[in-house]
Amino acid sequence: MATTLVRCREIVRKVSVIALKYQFDNCMSQGFRAQSTVARSLVYPEYGEPSKVIQQLEQPLAAPKDNEVVLRMLAAPVNPADINTIQGAYPLKPPLPAVAGNEGVGEVVATGSAVKALCVGDRVVPKHTGWGTWRTHALCREDDLIKISKKLGIIEAATLTVNPCTAYRMLKDFVKLKPGDTVIQNAGNSACGQYVIQLCKVWGLRSINIVRNRAKIDELKCFLTDLGATHVITEEETKKLDLFKSGTEPKPKLALNAVGGKNAMEMLRHLDNGGYMVTYGGMSREPVMLPTSALIFKDIRCVGYWMSRWSKINVDSDERRRMFDELIGLMVAKQLKAPLHTVIPFTQFQEALSNTINPKGFAGTKYILDFQCQ
Template sequence: MISRSSFLLKTFYIRGYRFASQLTYERYGDPLEVIQLQNQSTENDTLKAKEVRVGIRAAPINPADINQIQGVYPVKPTLPAFGGNEGFGIVEEIGSNVTALSVGDHVIPAASGFGTWRTQAISNENSFYKIDKRIPMKYAATLQVNPCTAYRMLKDFVDLKEGDVVVQNGANSAVGRYVIQIGKILGFQTINVVRKRENIDELKQELESLGATKVYTEEEFLKNSRTIKSRLALNCVGGRNSLGIASTLQHDGIMVTYGGMSKQPVQGATVRGMKNQQKIKN
């Protein structure tokens, strides 16, 4: 499920010449102040031997994109830079020595910081991953970060077996929703913590329809946490919230921190003695 804004990009023509639109910034700061829309002619663009021209069809707007423009994100592209980290495009032209891609292939950027807020990009073929054409555009455009983060956290830190319990906060985030769905496919039980809100029953039903085993508000979780024994805890909130999910860990459990939405220090439990805590970059 997509929970982020996205926009479509189209190359346009003026008096027979092809132009590319791009959102660029030359300094870090408030996106409303530093982002500029530029229209650049592509009439005389010539591809090098290993380069490809990709028409970017869609790109999301993520909190990380805003943080990157502000200059507070770990990945800092060389300035001037294009906005956007994720996106989906179609190969329109290839250089003479390109071997991995063909015209018409569907692709996504191979690394963060590429800059997807533009209608087209020319870069080395290794800058892109080829993806299955059956993937719908909105999912292709948001494939690079959140689904991969969820999968790697479920697979890289603990050798989970079918029936094992995974507990997570921020469960209604994009990563949280993918954890639920991938966990369901792999046979894991997911205990999911969310903030209380007016439509809490509707949210619970939505997450349960994705495969969530249990969905608790923070208050409900505190009442039930002593009965939960997990092998993996996924933390994107920090503060006392991270202490709560950490307290469910078995003696060999691991808590993985991939975000800090509360902007409070991560707190770890001593009640059940976590073996380790690990942090990853989102």
């Protein structure tokens, strides 16, 4: 029975890959001039464990027509949401077979005759979530891309659209914060957490950052303090926190939660009356728990934030452009650094996947796939 199931899955996989090849071939048969460029993509023909379902696919690329462009991808990160998407455990389900990856940076290498806003050599990031960034080259419409400054470093550009934007919006959209106000967050060492710390510093906000206790906790505390954290405390230290009782620190009006469970409940205890807890992750896999009295008598509001929803609603909004410009400006001025990362050749993607699922190191590291160093 189990053997039959495995065989069935194998057949589904093969059929799906054949279907993907057909899409490419069909595209080429429309009469566009095929180039000598071969695109190599990380494709999943069905949902499942990334190490099992992801496979490399090689296809010669068609020439761009009309408003199409050809991109040479430079780098793309491996985010936890990419893993969940491949597993089929994410609400966004790209039609299968799909190219993996949701963000990354590319360079325009050829343009169709009707392309207006892009030139060869321009740097671009995808406009939409689920575009499929884990590939050496791509043929797409110019309208699917956002042009960005070449002054921006490759790593910062590859990781621009998810984590720094999530941190930016969570600090802007729920509570009107003014310099001197305090923000509290858990998962302070996550990629998003590191941007929260840095943006707080830039905007004159104080940040209390909760991290899990670990072997090299002092090293992590130093690292986050250097980034700009006002305080870094462990989960255990959260319980006996007296910063707010003693009046040393104004009570936070905003709590950012990527953990859930008891961790989030402890964090919430320190929130000021009328404050917001914004949930954007659930690493503990436990539900968010709210004491009834905090909701009723302290008027605490508990909401969620999903970057993909915001980006979809604001896909071409001025606000999105303003946010990108501000973030890029801060990155170019070295006021925002990319989070801890490890660059790895694209062909070693299995290592990146495995280490993203089971993080190593004192603060975790973000794996960046490099498509030009193979």
